[in-house]
Amino acid sequence: MKSLSIKDIALKANVSITTVSFIINGKAKEKSISEAVIKKVEKIIIESGYKPNQIARSLRTGNSNIIGLIVEDISNSFFSKVARLIEDKAYKKGYKIIYSSTENSVEKAKELINMFKSRKVDAYIISPVAGIEDDIKLLLNDNKPVILFDRNLPGVDTNYVGANHFTATYQSIESFIKEGKKNIALVTTDVSVQQIIERFDGYKQALTDFKLPYNENLVLKIPFGQAEEETISNIKELFKNNKIDAVLFATNYLAISGLKAVKQINKTIGKDLSVIAYDDHEAFELHTPLISAVQQPLEEIAETVIKLILNQLSSKTKLANQQVIIPAKLISRN
Amino acid sequence: MKSLSIKDIALKANVSITTVSFIINGKAKEKSISEAVIKKVEKIIIESGYKPNQIARSLRTGNSNIIGLIVEDISNSFFSKVARLIEDKAYKKGYKIIYSSTENSVEKAKELINMFKSRKVDAYIISPVAGIEDDIKLLLNDNKPVILFDRNLPGVDTNYVGANHFTATYQSIESFIKEGKKNIALVTTDVSVQQIIERFDGYKQALTDFKLPYNENLVLKIPFGQAEEETISNIKELFKNNKIDAVLFATNYLAISGLKAVKQINKTIGKDLSVIAYDDHEAFELHTPLISAVQQPLEEIAETVIKLILNQLSSKTKLANQQVIIPAKLISRN
DNA sequence: TTGATCTGATAAATCGTTTTATCAAAACCA
DNA sequence: TGGTTTTGATAAAACGATTTATCAGATCAA
Incomplete structure (x- = not known):
């Protein structure tokens, strides 16, 4: 079941390999191949179902x-x-x-x-x-x-x-502050990639601009790749040990773990706790109550x-x- | 900035291409290449950072x-x-x-x-x-x-x-029936692939076995690829036109649309409406109330x-x- | 000593394309 | 007419590896 090669086509059409190659690559006109030959070769290609070997092509x-x-x-x-x-x-x-x-x-x-x-x-x-x-x-x-x-x-x-992660984060924190929130937590990851850093910076800058103190106890950095149960328990700890009335999750999977954590302790999202997730997710549109999210224009x-x-x-x-x-x-x- | 080829390595090592190839492919022993030559070539390969061209390799x-x-x-x-x-x-x-x-x-x-x-x-x-x-x-x-x-x-x-789609669906419907549900809907897609058909068959078989009538009005087939708004409105229609006390969604994305639909009409999931989704999703673990799901062992x-x-x-x-x-x-x- | 086997290595064919150089015949031009 | 350009086509090199066949010399067995 060997697959066909350009050689087989050339043989069948009784022309050279070069000619077939030119036709395949649309260079027939440019290389002044006669209309008759083009037709003949194209017909054979279609009938035989020949497909050029991309590997050979790439090599060349x-x-x-x-x-x-x-x-x-x-x-x-x-x-x-x-x-x-x-x-x-x-x-x-x-x-x-x-x-x-x-x-x-x-x-x-x-x-x-x-x-x-x-x-x-x-x-x-x-x-x-x-x-x-x-x-x-x-x-x-x-x-x-x-x-x-x-x-x-x-x-x-x-x-x-x-996306403009700094601004989006800044605006999220700003919206918390305008709701009257004072103890705003950030749950983020420990990977030091730029978009995570920007989100962190947006958080800090908004606090500073609105004259709220920056409290490092309210920032939780979850190790990337950590098992979800552990993440949930870290987040529960965070809520247990601190008075928190708003939280921004820096990624959608952290928000999902976070929402599970909130479910397990006696917090209700709404008046006493505001939540925003970074990167939207179907779960947020379905959650009761709805969860606000920063949406990147995918x-x-x-x-x-x-x-x-x-x-x-x-x-x-x-x-x-x-x-x-x-x-x-x-x-x-x- | 041409990248190195096996020829360059052979040249540097002052051996033939064949020898280098044998060494790269771990055939050195078998082809009785001397220890000294192996060492020398390997050293050059590592120092130069040579990586074989996979395309050429694949072609051959x-x-x-x-x-x-x-x-x-x-x-x-x-x-x-x-x-x-x-x-x-x-x-x-x-x-x-x-x-x-x-x-x-x-x-x-x-x-x-x-x-x-x-x-x-x-x-x-x-x-x-x-x-x-x-x-x-x-x-x-x-x-x-x-x-x-x-x-x-x-x-x-x-x-x-x-997965055993037939059995899982059958069991889902069975669990509805054991809860006392009588008007069980199925929201599925119109693609006729085997796993979808099996789910449909499981649904029908369970109804038959438990002596419930099969009512085709309770089966909604959503065209694959249809915009979500339309799906949601189809599902709302389904609920509007029929008395339904339980529903199985045959895929997770249909379940998500379905939950949105349920939210928009005045149905509450719980006593008057039971829901099961096929294929689990984070949203179901977070939904209030929790949504049961058929979980395939990924x-x-x-x-x-x-x-x-x-x-x-x-x-x-x-x-x-x-x-x-x-x-x-x-x-x-x- | 001689033929056979082993050791250590290589030259050259091959995979299926694209592309460059080349060529013969026809057409054109002055 | 004879030189130049155009037309229509091809042979052969190249891409970068693997693999088959081959070879010279050393070792070995009888």
């Missing part, structure tokens, strides 16, 4: 029509939704996406980059972890388009698409990422790097 | 160490979670996964299979749509391992891993899929096809 041309997408965790709904949108849009332009999760491990991220590199992907979309700056610089030296998204990597000069992020990539892939000259900051918006569900 | 060997995973929709949490588990497990065995979504389109599914085929993936994990039977048979003829999961394809003789499914694949990849002879049915369990959260 050095590109693959594949874009590599590296995210933190494909099972997180934020990433899976963005991935799906990116996939759709890329697909329409003839590009395929292959994705993989880093789980925030520097080592795995490096391995993935190497894997993609040895597969000759044409471009990279990366939600990076700190520590892979040099690997990314290598890609850039290699003239491969690299778009960072969701979080930037200070020290790497490339394209970035992300569609717009995906669209921008793809646009930047395609621009670069189609331009022969190196384009100026762009930093696209897209506003995130607080969806108040009170 | 015909395989890729890549497994293709085709799901219905990667942004559905059931699939993204299974995908992530499969990815982890495959990764540990040196295989990479590339995934893509079919969106239940026959055409897109065929295209994806072709894309994977022309990339020479070593094996296929597919959550199929009806209509791609012939394409799958071609893969099998080609001696590529194919594992169907989540839903089987009658008429294709290959491996299958999935970990076990992923584990079994990978095991079947690896067995086949490592065995030279064709193994007998296996149909692994894993029990799904009803998590009662009342």
Whole structure:
């Protein structure tokens, strides 16, 4: 059951391999192949169901029509939704996406980059972890388009698409304060990636601007990858040990654990406790009461990422790097 | 910035390309290469950071160490979670996964299979749509391992891993009946894939066995891919036009839409309306009241899929096809 | 001593494309 | 007419690995 090669087609059509190749690649006109030959070869290709071997093609041309997408965790709904949108849009332009999760491990991220590199992907979309700056610089030296998204990597000069995490966080805290809240907690993760830091900074800045004291006991940093039960018990501790009347969760999975924690202790969300989650989730629209959330414009992020990539892939000259900051918006569900 | 090739390494080490290749592939002993040469070449490889070009390797060997995973929709949490588990497990065995979504389109599914085929993936994990039977048979003829999961394809003789949808549905309906419910609705989709049909059959069989009439007005089939607002309004209609005291949602996203619908009309889940969702979701654990759900054992499914694949990849002879049915369990959260 | 086996290594074919260089014949031009 | 350009097509090199066949010299067995 060997699959057909261009050679078989050439044989059947009684022309050379070169001719077939030109026809396949739409260079027939340019290379002045006669109409009759084009027709004949095309007919044979269709009838035989011949599909060019992409591996051989990639080996020769050095590109693959594949874009590599590296995210933190494909099972997180934020990433899976963005991935799906990116996939759709890329697909329409003839590009395929292959994705993989880093789980925030520097080592795995490096391995993935190497894997993609040895597969000759044409471009990279990366939600990076700190520590892979040099690997990314290598890609850039290699003239491969690299778009960072969701979080930037200070020290790497490339394209970035992300939401305005600082402002969105600031506004969330501001809204708590305007409700009259005074003891505002932040539940975040311990990974030091830029978007998490920005969220932390937005929190602190809002407190300062509105003349509330910053109390580090109200900031809980959950280790990334920690089992959920432990996270829930950490959060219960937080509430037990402190007087808290509002809480911002810096990621949607933390908010989910947090809501479970709140359920287990005797707190009711509403008057005595306000909650905002960062990154929306179906659960928040269904929760009783509804949970407010900071919503990143997924569609717009995906669209921008793809646009930047395609621009670069189609331009022969190196384009100026762009930093696209897209506003995130607080969806108040009170 | 050309990347290094095996030729460069051979040159530097002053040996032949063949020798380097043997060393890279661990055949040095077998091919009786001297210890000294092995050491020298390995040193150069490490120092130079040489990584073999996988494309060239694939072209020559015909395989890729890549497994293709085709799901219905990667942004559905059931699939993204299974995908992530499969990815982890495959990764540990040196295989990479590339995934893509079919969106239940026959055409897109065929295209994806072709894309994977022309990339020479070593094996296929597919959550199929009806209509791609012939394409799958071609893969099998080609001696590529194919594992169907989540839903089987009658008429294709290959491996299958999935939950016992019939029994789980039957038990769900049975539990409604034991609560004393008499007007039990089913909200499902219009796609005629096996797992959906099984769920439907389980529903009907349970009604029959417990001597309840089957009323087709109580079965709502939502077109796949329909906008959520419309789904919600369909479900509201269902409740408006019928006396319903229990409802089984055949997928988690339908359950989410359904819960939103219930929220909008004046129904309260509890005494007057019981709800079970098929496939669990974070939202159900947080909902007030808690929502019961049929939980598929994701970990076990992923584990079994990978095991079947690896067995086949490592065995030279064709193994007998296996149909692994894993029990799904009803998590009662009342 | 001679033929056989082992040791250590390599040259060259191969995988299936794309692309460059080349060529013969026809058409054009002055 | 003879030189130049166009037309229509091809042969062969290249991409970067793996693998088969081959080889010279050393060792061994009888």
